[in-house]
Amino acid sequence: MDQVPIGLNHYLMLSGVLFTVGIFGVLTRRNAIAVLMSTELMFNAANIALVAFSRFVTPAALTGQIVAMFTIIVAAAEATVALAIVLLIYRSFKGINVDRINFMKW
Amino acid sequence: MLQNAWIIPALPLAATVLIIFGTHRNRAVSSGISIAAIVSGFIYAVAILFNVLHDHGPHEFYFKWLDFGSWHLQIGLLIDPLTAVMLLVVTIVSSCVQIYSLGYMHGDPRFSRYFAYISLFSFSMLGLVLSNNFAMIFIFWELVGLTSYLLIGFWFEKKSASDAGKKAFITTRAGDLGFIVGILITLYACGTLNFGEVFTKIETGVFAGGLLTAAGIFLFCGAVGKSAQFPLHVWLPDAMEGPTPVSALIHAATMVAAGVYLVARILTIYIASESAGMVVAVIGITTSFMAASIGLVQNDIKRVLAYSTVSQLGYMIMALGLGAYTAGTFHLMTHAFFKALLFLAAGSVIHAVHTNDMQEMGGLGKKMKITALTMFIASFSIAGIFPLSGFWSKDEIVASTSGHPIFMVLTLMVAFMTAFYMFRLCFLTFTGGPRDQHKFDHAHESPKTMTVPLMVLAFLAIFAGWVGIPWLSHGFSSFVYHGEPHHAAFHFDIAGISLFVGLSGIGLAYLMYYKGTISPDKVAARFRPLYTLLYNKYYFDEIYDAIFVQPLYAICDFWFWFDQHIIDGLVNGAATLTLWWSIAKNWFDVYIIDGAVNGAGYTIRGTGSILRFAQTGRLQNYALIIFAGVILIWFLR
Numbered sequence: 001m002d003q004v005p006i007g008l009n010h011y012l013m014l015s016g017v018l019f020t021v022g023i024f025g026v027l028t029r030r031n032a033i034a035v036l037m038s039t040e041l042m043f044n045a046a047n048i049a050l051v052a053f054s055r056f057v058t059p060a061a062l063t064g065q066i067v068a069m070f071t072i073i074v075a076a077a078e079a080t081v082a083l084a085i086v087l088l089i090y091r092s093f094k095g096i097n098v099d100r101i102n103f104m105k106w
Numbered sequence: 107m108l109q110n111a112w113i114i115p116a117l118p119l120a121a122t123v124l125i126i127f128g129t130h131r132n133r134a135v136s137s138g139i140s141i142a143a144i145v146s147g148f149i150y151a152v153a154i155l156f157n158v159l160h161d162h163g164p165h166e167f168y169f170k171w172l173d174f175g176s177w178h179l180q181i182g183l184l185i186d187p188l189t190a191v192m193l194l195v196v197t198i199v200s201s202c203v204q205i206y207s208l209g210y211m212h213g214d215p216r217f218s219r220y221f222a223y224i225s226l227f228s229f230s231m232l233g234l235v236l237s238n239n240f241a242m243i244f245i246f247w248e249l250v251g252l253t254s255y256l257l258i259g260f261w262f263e264k265k266s267a268s269d270a271g272k273k274a275f276i277t278t279r280a281g282d283l284g285f286i287v288g289i290l291i292t293l294y295a296c297g298t299l300n301f302g303e304v305f306t307k308i309e310t311g312v313f314a315g316g317l318l319t320a321a322g323i324f325l326f327c328g329a330v331g332k333s334a335q336f337p338l339h340v341w342l343p344d345a346m347e348g349p350t351p352v353s354a355l356i357h358a359a360t361m362v363a364a365g366v367y368l369v370a371r372i373l374t375i376y377i378a379s380e381s382a383g384m385v386v387a388v389i390g391i392t393t394s395f396m397a398a399s400i401g402l403v404q405n406d407i408k409r410v411l412a413y414s415t416v417s418q419l420g421y422m423i424m425a426l427g428l429g430a431y432t433a434g435t436f437h438l439m440t441h442a443f444f445k446a447l448l449f450l451a452a453g454s455v456i457h458a459v460h461t462n463d464m465q466e467m468g469g470l471g472k473k474m475k476i477t478a479l480t481m482f483i484a485s486f487s488i489a490g491i492f493p494l495s496g497f498w499s500k501d502e503i504v505a506s507t508s509g510h511p512i513f514m515v516l517t518l519m520v521a522f523m524t525a526f527y528m529f530r531l532c533f534l535t536f537t538g539g540p541r542d543q544h545k546f547d548h549a550h551e552s553p554k555t556m557t558v559p560l561m562v563l564a565f566l567a568i569f570a571g572w573v574g575i576p577w578l579s580h581g582f583s584s585f586v587y588h589g590e591p592h593h594a595a596f597h598f599d600i601a602g603i604s605l606f607v608g609l610s611g612i613g614l615a616y617l618m619y620y621k622g623t624i625s626p627d628k629v630a631a632r633f634r635p636l637y638t639l640l641y642n643k644y645y646f647d648e649i650y651d652a653i654f655v656q657p658l659y660a661i662c663d664f665w666f667w668f669d670q671h672i673i674d675g676l677v678n679g680a681a682t683l684t685l686w687w688s689i690a691k692n693w694f695d696v697y698i699i700d701g702a703v704n705g706a707g708y709t710i711r712g713t714g715s716i717l718r719f720a721q722t723g724r725l726q727n728y729a730l731i732i733f734a735g736v737i738l739i740w741f742l743r
Contacts, residue, residue, distance in 0.1 A: 027730050
């Protein structure tokens with residue numbers, strides 16, 4: 001079987017698949033925690049794309065990797081804030097079903 | 107001493123202010139202040155007289171009041187023999203009248219106000235005789251006019267009294283218009299209003315010719331109004347509606363003499379301009395003759411005296427017009443005393459019987475001895491009977507006409523009529539039987555406060571003229587004179603004629619009203635048209651009513667109509683137009699402006715109400731839209 005070296009396209013495909021799964025989760029899941037988890041998937045898809053581009057397009061510089069590190073940190077911070085919001089929602093609504101949180105409209 | 111003469115008018119002014127702002131609730135204090143002020147003024151006036159006797163002056167004290175660049179107005183005192191005499195006359199008569207008023211006005215509800223007015227009048231009159239320029243004399247001239255108006259209409263509840271006040275004020279105002287025109291002509295010609303400076307301009311010939319004559323005639327207009335000369339004499343008889351002491355003070359002795367005083371003060375003008383002087387003399391004798399003839403037939407005791415006053419003022423004016431300064435001013439002085447006495451005595455009678463109509467009196471001499479006696483003294487004096495004061499002054503006036511036969515004849519006729527109507531008055535009032543028993547029974551002699559001033563004035567009515575007796579070193583004529591002292595030689599023929607005329611007037615009155623030898627009714631019937639003409643005062647009031655008053659009413663009616671229909675129409679039309687315009691604008695506002703504003707609101711609201719369906723509040727909807735949007739952008743790229 002031919003050995004095809006793993007290249008940029010593979011990484012991008014992986015990134016795309018992960019992102020799509022994340023989108024799907026965000027759009028379809030009713031559980032707020034699951035939605036958050038899906039967004040983590042999207043972050044990580046983006047991270048993979050960044051690192052892959054950095055590795056294959058500008059191998060000498062580590063720009064992409066560094067941005068990925070920042071993204072991870074920001075995602076962690078974002079997750080804490082989001083979980084705090086979810087906690088408050090739980091207290092107010094006795095549940096975390098996102099469909100029920102539809103009062104932010106006219 | 108002399109420079110402080112302003113104190114004399116200042117005292118009554120202070121009394122007025124005190125009474126009005128302080129003591130008006132206390133009758134005794136108010137009248138006391140007023141009388142004290144004028145009596146102090148009298149004492150000061152005597153002191154001034156002695157000063158001026160030593161040094162005739164003229165003494166002048168003034169300060170600049172208003173500066174108008176090239177000329178200025180002054181406030182100042184001019185004290186010469188004429189002023190000194192006038193000060194004395196005014197203060198004496200005013201003192202007597204005020205004391206008399208204590209009795210006459212007793213119980214009047216506006217007693218204090220009366221004294222405030224009288225004091226204000228005294229202030230104005232004294233200021234008038236002390237003025238040293240035309241502007242100042244005009245101010246005081248108007249002030250005496252004002253007080254005259256206030257006092258004529260003092261009993262303003264009576265319509266006739268308030269009407270008389272208005273008539274007096276408006277009639278004299280007609281004369282004052284001429285006066286102010288005269289003052290302006292003088293100012294234009296001389297650039298100054300000071301008497302002395304104006305006279306210098308006349309003497310040096312700067313102020314001469316037609317301008318001088320015009321100024322003289324216009325200035326005389328003021329005197330015509332104030333001294334009730336023809337044709338502005340109509341107000342004085344009506345002015346008798348005021349309290350009798352007021353008639354005595356203002357409308358007999360002093361204010362009406364202000365016109366004579368003015369003519370005397372500016373006599374230089376009438377001597378320099380002969381035609382102006384002749385106008386003055388003709389007006390004077392016309393007035394004198396006309397008023398005396400009206401006085402013959404009047405039945406109101408005060409009206410007889412009023413016409414007598416007009417007639418005597420005409421005498422003085424005529425004498426001054428003929429250049430007889432001394433005669434005019436001398437008669438002014440003696441007349442002030444005996445005419446004030448006549449009025450006060452008549453007031454005493456009216457006080458006793460409460461009527462002015464002589465036909466309702468009669469026989470009062472028995473009950474009112476002092477009043478009757480003083481009235482007879484005054485009547486002898488005014489009739490010019492030797493040796494009372496009227497004899498000496500009237501004689502000088504007759505003598506002043508010696509170069510003018512027509513004047514002399516008329517003067518003597520007036521003297522005859524004067525004697526006749528005065529004694530007609532006396533006989534009708536005091537002698538014979540009572541014609542109204544009821545009124546006679548209630549008559550009584552007046553209280554002391556009224557009879558004492560009568561006696562003082564009676565004394566003066568006898569002796570005041572003696573200062574002018576030729577054999578007593580020409581006392582008056584070497585004191586009050588114009589230019590050089592003019593010592594009229596005593597003409598026995600003139601004096602004899604005038605005495606004879608006076609006595610025959612008295613005699614005729616005696617026959618008609620005392621003896622009844624000649625029936626007055628038959629005489630009246632015989633000369634019916636003349637009698638009617640005189641009784642109706644030559645119809646002056648009716649003529650003036652037809653010529654001036656009614657056309658004025660018509661003009662007023664027209665302008666009232668104009669006002670009501672044209673002016674008000676314009677105003678109302680403007681209002682209506684504004685109203686319509688406002689309605690139109692309101693419509694525009696409501697439907698166009700508001701419509702646009704509301705329309706914008708509705709549009710935005712409508713759009714919003716549609717667009718709001720996009721906002722579901724569901725997180726995942728939003729996420730989907732964002733995602734779809736990104737995809738869309740991708741494809742639209």
